[in-house]
Amino acid sequence: MSxxxxxxxxxxxxxxxxxxxxxxxxxxxxxxxxxRGCMVIKPYGYAIWEKMHEQLDRMFKAxxxxxAYFPLFIPKSFLSREAEHVEGFAKECxxxxxxxLKVSPDGKGVVVDPDARLEEELIVRPTSETIIxxxxxxxxxxxxxxxxxxxxxxxxxRWEMRTRLFLRTAEFLWQEGHTAHxxxxxxxxxxxxxxxxxxxxxxxxxxMPVVVGHKSETERFAGALDTYSIEAMMQDGKALQAGxxxxxxxxxxxxxxxxxxxxxxxxxxxxATSWGVSTxxxxxxxxxxxxxNGLVLPPALAPIQVVMVPIFKTDAEHDAIVxxxxxxxxxMEAEGLSVKIDDRDNLRxxxxxxxxxxxxxxxxxxxxxxDLESGNVELARRDTSTKESLPQEGLALRxxxxxxxxxxxxxxxALKFRDxxxxxxxxxxxxxxxxxxxxxxxxxxxxxxxxxxxxKEETKATIRCIPIDSCVCEEEGRCIYTGKPSHRRVIFxxxx
Amino acid sequence: MSxxxxxxxxxxxxxxxxxxxxxxxxxxxxxxxxxRGCMVIKPYGYAIWEKMHEQLDRMFKAxxxxxAYFPLFIPKSFLSREAEHVEGFAKECxxxxxxxLKVSPDGKGVVVDPDARLEEELIVRPTSETIIxxxxxxxxxxxxxxxxxxxxxxxxxRWEMRTRLFLRTAEFLWQEGHTAHxxxxxxxxxxxxxxxxxxxxxxxxxxMPVVVGHKSETERFAGALDTYSIEAMMQDGKALQAGxxxxxxxxxxxxxxxxxxxxxxxxxxxxATSWGVSTxxxxxxxxxxxxxNGLVLPPALAPIQVVMVPIFKTDAEHDAIVxxxxxxxxxMEAEGLSVKIDDRDNLRxxxxxxxxxxxxxxxxxxxxxxDLESGNVELARRDTSTKESLPQEGLALRxxxxxxxxxxxxxxxALKFRDxxxxxxxxxxxxxxxxxxxxxxxxxxxxxxxxxxxxKEETKATIRCIPIDSCVCEEEGRCIYTGKPSHRRVIFxxxx
Numbered sequence: 003m004s005x006x007x008x009x010x011x012x013x014x015x016x017x018x019x020x021x022x023x024x025x026x027x028x029x030x031x032x033x034x035x036x037x038r039g040c041m042v043i044k045p046y047g048y049a050i051w052e053k054m055h056e057q058l059d060r061m062f063k064a065x066x067x068x069x070a071y072f073p074l075f076i077p078k079s080f081l082s083r084e085a086e087h088v089e090g091f092a093k094e095c096x097x098x099x100x101x102x103l104k105v106s107p108d109g110k111g112v113v114v115d116p117d118a119r120l121e122e123e124l125i126v127r128p129t130s131e132t133i134i135x136x137x138x139x140x141x142x143x144x145x146x147x148x149x150x151x152x153x154x155x156x157x158x159x160r161w162e163m164r165t166r167l168f169l170r171t172a173e174f175l176w177q178e179g180h181t182a183h184x185x186x187x188x189x190x191x192x193x194x195x196x197x198x199x200x201x202x203x204x205x206x207x208x209x210m211p212v213v214v215g216h217k218s219e220t221e222r223f224a225g226a227l228d229t230y231s232i233e234a235m236m237q238d239g240k241a242l243q244a245g246x247x248x249x250x251x252x253x254x255x256x257x258x259x260x261x262x263x264x265x266x267x268x269x270x271x272x273x274a275t276s277w278g279v280s281t282x283x284x285x286x287x288x289x290x291x292x293x294x295n296g297l298v299l300p301p302a303l304a305p306i307q308v309v310m311v312p313i314f315k316t317d318a319e320h321d322a323i324v325x326x327x328x329x330x331x332x333x334m335e336a337e338g339l340s341v342k343i344d345d346r347d348n349l350r351x352x353x354x355x356x357x358x359x360x361x362x363x364x365x366x367x368x369x370x371x372x373d374l375e376s377g378n379v380e381l382a383r384r385d386t387s388t389k390e391s392l393p394q395e396g397l398a399l400r401x402x403x404x405x406x407x408x409x410x411x412x413x414x415x416a417l418k419f420r421d422x423x424x425x426x427x428x429x430x431x432x433x434x435x436x437x438x439x440x441x442x443x444x445x446x447x448x449x450x451x452x453x454x455x456x457x458k459e460e461t462k463a464t465i466r467c468i469p470i471d472s473c474v475c476e477e478e479g480r481c482i483y484t485g486k487p488s489h490r491r492v493i494f495x496x497x498x
Numbered sequence: 499m500s501x502x503x504x505x506x507x508x509x510x511x512x513x514x515x516x517x518x519x520x521x522x523x524x525x526x527x528x529x530x531x532x533x534r535g536c537m538v539i540k541p542y543g544y545a546i547w548e549k550m551h552e553q554l555d556r557m558f559k560a561x562x563x564x565x566a567y568f569p570l571f572i573p574k575s576f577l578s579r580e581a582e583h584v585e586g587f588a589k590e591c592x593x594x595x596x597x598x599l600k601v602s603p604d605g606k607g608v609v610v611d612p613d614a615r616l617e618e619e620l621i622v623r624p625t626s627e628t629i630i631x632x633x634x635x636x637x638x639x640x641x642x643x644x645x646x647x648x649x650x651x652x653x654x655x656r657w658e659m660r661t662r663l664f665l666r667t668a669e670f671l672w673q674e675g676h677t678a679h680x681x682x683x684x685x686x687x688x689x690x691x692x693x694x695x696x697x698x699x700x701x702x703x704x705x706m707p708v709v710v711g712h713k714s715e716t717e718r719f720a721g722a723l724d725t726y727s728i729e730a731m732m733q734d735g736k737a738l739q740a741g742x743x744x745x746x747x748x749x750x751x752x753x754x755x756x757x758x759x760x761x762x763x764x765x766x767x768x769x770a771t772s773w774g775v776s777t778x779x780x781x782x783x784x785x786x787x788x789x790x791n792g793l794v795l796p797p798a799l800a801p802i803q804v805v806m807v808p809i810f811k812t813d814a815e816h817d818a819i820v821x822x823x824x825x826x827x828x829x830m831e832a833e834g835l836s837v838k839i840d841d842r843d844n845l846r847x848x849x850x851x852x853x854x855x856x857x858x859x860x861x862x863x864x865x866x867x868x869d870l871e872s873g874n875v876e877l878a879r880r881d882t883s884t885k886e887s888l889p890q891e892g893l894a895l896r897x898x899x900x901x902x903x904x905x906x907x908x909x910x911x912a913l914k915f916r917d918x919x920x921x922x923x924x925x926x927x928x929x930x931x932x933x934x935x936x937x938x939x940x941x942x943x944x945x946x947x948x949x950x951x952x953x954k955e956e957t958k959a960t961i962r963c964i965p966i967d968s969c970v971c972e973e974e975g976r977c978i979y980t981g982k983p984s985h986r987r988v989i990f991x992x993x994x
Contacts, residue, residue, distance in 0.1 A: 033633075035629065036576070036629065037569045037573060042567070042569065043567040044566055045564035045648060048565050048567055049565070051567075052565060068545065069541065069544050069545070070538070070539060070540055070544045071671065072531070073532075073536035074536070074622070075536060075669070077533060079607060081599070081608060082606075082607040082608055088608060093600075095597065095598070096571070096620070097594060097595065097596040097599065099594075099595045100595065101590060101657040102590055102593070103593065110578075111574075111578040112577060112578055114595065114619055124533065125599070126570070133532065137529075137531065146844070157570055157652075159570065161597040161598065173570050173571070
């Protein structure tokens with residue numbers, strides 16, 4: 003590491019939270035907008051989100067889903083139909099009450115036209131179960147209309163008091179799948195299939211290890227009978243819920259009276275699931291791999307996988323080096339790599355190195371006059387901060403293979419960190435001590451919401467999930483807090 | 499054409515407007531939602547929009563643009579900053595006044611919490627110039643930061659009194675490009691480049707001929723110095739504005755105080771463009787090609803390009819035919835075609851034929867027991883309603899070539915219709931007579947907003963554009979209405 007841009011970065015070890023905020027802005031990923039709690043996703047940040055979007059969309063389609071689009075607005079009365087749902091979502095939301103502005107009486111600016119009040123207020127969707135199930139009512143008559151496997155890519159709004167870029171914003175982008183099934187079994191299977199898709203996406207593309215599990219009743223989605231989630235561990239030991247998939251039972255079908263005639267011609271309520279991931283994944287990605295020099299991107303999601311920086315003194319050197327780079331770029335692009343030549347004439351190489359490190363580009367290739375002569379390049383890896391000299395001959399294939407190596411290395415590094423920070427804890431004293439240092443605490447719990455609540459009050463730790471893979475938790479023991487008998491360990495952690 | 503589903507379709511000749519509404523719903527493209535003026539875009543309709551989105555996105559990126567995302571909400575005061583803009587957009591819009599609901603005093607349902615009134619109302623974006631230029635202010639310091647070439651895919655809301663699916667809805671999906679430039683010339687060039695991209699997209703992918711031109715001052719975007727548009731002719735002879743590109747001058751830069759230091763270090767205001775197309779394109783696509791049997795899709799935008807329908811009596815026949823179809827499907831997919839085998843067991847072939855005609859699938863392939871023996875298929879084209887027998891051997895390549903043929907045929911057919919309905923008109927009597935029958939009337943106009951307004955009042959015809967390609971309009975003449983001298987013809991038409 004040399005000089006420049008990243009100098010002003012906060013150290014991750016000094017103030018993790020500040021380091022994160024700093025990084026998001028400095029790496030040009032996103033910024034606060036003029037609207038409280040709403041972010042602007044900048045082109046570089048959006049390009050990463052686009053890669054996530056494309057890959058997830060492929061996985062949804064491969065599992066039989068289709069995209070559709072439902073209204074931004076939800077009539078206020080819809081929210082009250084499902085009792086728990088209104089509890090969970092109607093509280094903090096954006097309410098549209100009028101449909102017109104008019105010139106203000108003093109002639110300066112505009113004011114809300116009091117004559118344009120809506121008969122029924124509209125809520126900007128915080129999630130779309132209600133409007134979608136009201137629509138599904140007209141789509142479903144018989145078992146032949148099932149299953150319905152829809153997904154929607156959309157913006158949603160939840161009026162958050164304290165916001166952080168990507169992690170918690172009033173408006174965010176997400177996808178929400180909403181499926182309708184003839185049987186309970188099919189719906190449960192779908193909810194499980196989709197949390198597995200999320201886990202695969204997190205592991206394979208984000209290089210982020212996750213635990214798959216059930217949420218406790220307290221932490222469930224408002225209106226669900228069961229919520230599955232993937233839980234990741236950030237570098238400060240805090241947990242981040244990165245995706246959820248809900249088995250909704252017949253709750254929404256009953257609230258919106260959606261019945262179907264089964265093969266025997268009898269009417270029954272339809273079974274539902276919903277599942278979603280959001281731009282919050284951007285926060286998870288950043289906090290899984292990045293360091294004090296900036297962002298570290300897994301190759302599978304990097305908008306630029308290779309940056310090439312020429313080093314030269316004379317115009318003749320410049321032209322010869324850039325011409326060679328163009329050739330190498332072409333051969334790399336033929337291998338499916340995305341490559342950028344940073345040919346800016348007003349910046350020194352050291353500044354460029356620092357900038358691309360800050361932006362997390364996986365591989366940097368430098369060619370100077372001597373390299374041109376010897377037929378080599380200097381290649382630097384973002385993940386290990388190592389450099390080596392390599393022949394230009396065959397570089398494209400070498401770098402293509404290196405992408406897989408980096409992807410695997412990032413995953414393994416994050417996995418090791420995660421595993422080093424999962425602890426079996428059996429006493430309350432140890433719990434209180436350990437939780438201060440972060441990590442996932444595998445503990446016995448008596449299964450009651452009261453105990454969960456008390457532990458949260460005393461330590462700010464919540465049950466992240468009741469794991470169904472990733473760890474052997476089925477065993478007899480006693481609740482960490484009450485000492486009552488328990489049949490399995492659950493994961494406690496402080497969380498984003 | 500056989501039987502079934504399309505029987506209930508309204509005839510295009512009897513009632514074009516009803517035919518359109520009918521078709522959109524019956525072909526499963528979209529439907530009205532529970533929210534006034536907002537539509538649900540159904541999976542089949544959304545799949546077509548996705549194809550448009552993908553292709554346009556490729557074209558935007560190929561011309562150097564990047565995607566980003568800006569807030570859904572715009573502070574009310576922002577709208578007043580640009581004087582003409584507020585005139586054009588602040589009138590009918592969705593106004594967010596509160597950020598919380600609470601349980602109603604009677605315990606039933608929820609009501610707006612009067613304590614949660616926003617300090618400043620937020621407008622759901624009708625277009626994003628204001629919030630984006632407020633953001634660009636922080637991105638632009640010097641000429642080195644220019645140009646900024648951003649695009650956003652988003653939903654917008656304009657509170658329309660009378661709505662029609664795709665053509666005019668309160669909420670719609672669109673893309674909006676917003677660019678910032680150092681010079682007037684560059685900005686004008688960009689606005690022209692993007693209207694040319696739209697024209698190429700319309701012609702090449704939608705198979706829809708368009709005229710490119712300037713809007714008259716009256717019809718310009720609120721806040722623009724010049725608006726370019728592409729204008730298409732629907733089958734009823736009415737015009738449809740399918741995309742616009744605006745040269746905004748320095749209006750928004752001045753409204754939001756966005757200045758840059760030029761190469762000489764002097765401050766100057768930044769030059770702007772914006773450009774957009776929306777789900778309205780879906781309406782244009784439908785009304786360009788479809789007929790009384792339903793939708794007709796150009797292969798370039800068809801989610802399913804080939805549908806295969808087996809005809810059989812016995813289970814053995816069924817299995818043998820479907821197995822053969824699977825092979826053919828694979829060979830077609832290898833050629834990049836998207837193929838569906840309609841193997842539903844509860845519907846007769848005639849019903850399936852009608853359904854896929856209704857949905858506009860370009861090619862239908864039928865295999866019955868005799869075809870299986872003879873090694874042939876029956877192939878039907880949606881665009882010409884013709885059938886032929888073809889060998890299974892080499893079918894994939896034949897069909898691939900046929901796609902280009904169909905695409906070209908649809909364009910030529912639409913072009914012929916358009917050209918047959920463009921008329922040079924030189925007297926006011928002829929104008930009033932012709933306009934009743936539809937079509938584009940090429941007329942001289944004295945260039946004043948007054949005359950434009952009077953013609954509109956008397957005939958409902960508006961100036962669609964002042965063409966810059968597609969027709970020779972530069973010639974001396976006299977205004978159709980006032981007889982004053984004119985140097986060029988413009989296009990008048992009734993419009994959607």
